[in-house]
Amino acid sequence: MARLPVLSLEEMPDKTRNMITGGKSQLSGLNINRMMAHAENSVRHFMRLGNSLLTQAKLDPRLRELVILRIAKLCSSKYEWHQHVIIARQVGVPEEQIASLSQDQDPSVFDPQELAILRYTEEVITKVKSSAEAFKELSEFLSHQEIVELTLTIGFYNMVAQFLENTEVEIEGM
Numbered sequence: 293m294a295r296l297p298v299l300s301l302e303e304m305p306d307k308t309r310n311m312i313t314g315g316k317s318q319l320s321g322l323n324i325n326r327m328m329a330h331a332e333n334s335v336r337h338f339m340r341l342g343n344s345l346l347t348q349a350k351l352d353p354r355l356r357e358l359v360i361l362r363i364a365k366l367c368s369s370k371y372e373w374h375q376h377v378i379i380a381r382q383v384g385v386p387e388e389q390i391a392s393l394s395q396d397q398d399p400s401v402f403d404p405q406e407l408a409i410l411r412y413t414e415e416v417i418t419k420v421k422s423s424a425e426a427f428k429e430l431s432e433f434l435s436h437q438e439i440v441e442l443t444l445t446i447g448f449y450n451m452v453a454q455f456l457e458n459t460e461v462e463i464e465g466m
Contacts, residue, residue: 312325323464357379359410359413360445371461
């Protein structure tokens with residue numbers, strides 16, 4: 293059971309309700325956003341940043357979803373994992389990669405670029421600053437823009453996992 297109640301649409305200010313129910317993202321009406329609505333001055337900015345990372349970034353959506361699933365696993369965030377497995381499948385992440393990320397990683401199902409991104413993600417999550425080696429390896433595959441987007445994605449979805457786990461947002465319908 294969630295530690296705080298998700299807000300009903302009737303309890304939200306019009307601007308917040310309109311964003312949560314009418315957003316461009318398929319994720320706009322989810323419990324995370326209804327929980328986040330308690331912070332009415334922040335929820336709209338939170339959703340805008342999340343939407344920009346999901347829909348407007350140059351970073352390959354498949355790589356983004358591998359990263360988010362890795363974060364969800366590292367942070368034991370069941371809600372984040374559940375929602376992003378759906379998106380990962382939609383953007384073409386193979387089932388064997390999803391399965392690998394759900395367990396201890398089998399590196400044979402990832403190519404060198406994916407391994408570099410997953411290594412960088414894990415180091416940023418667990419150590420805050422990646423090693424020079426991980427950053428150099430990442431730089432062989434991604435442009436400056438993509439590295440910035442990747443790092444923002446890692447930070448954003450780490451924050452999402454922390455929010456979800458501390459408020460215990462429930463998966464819809466469960």
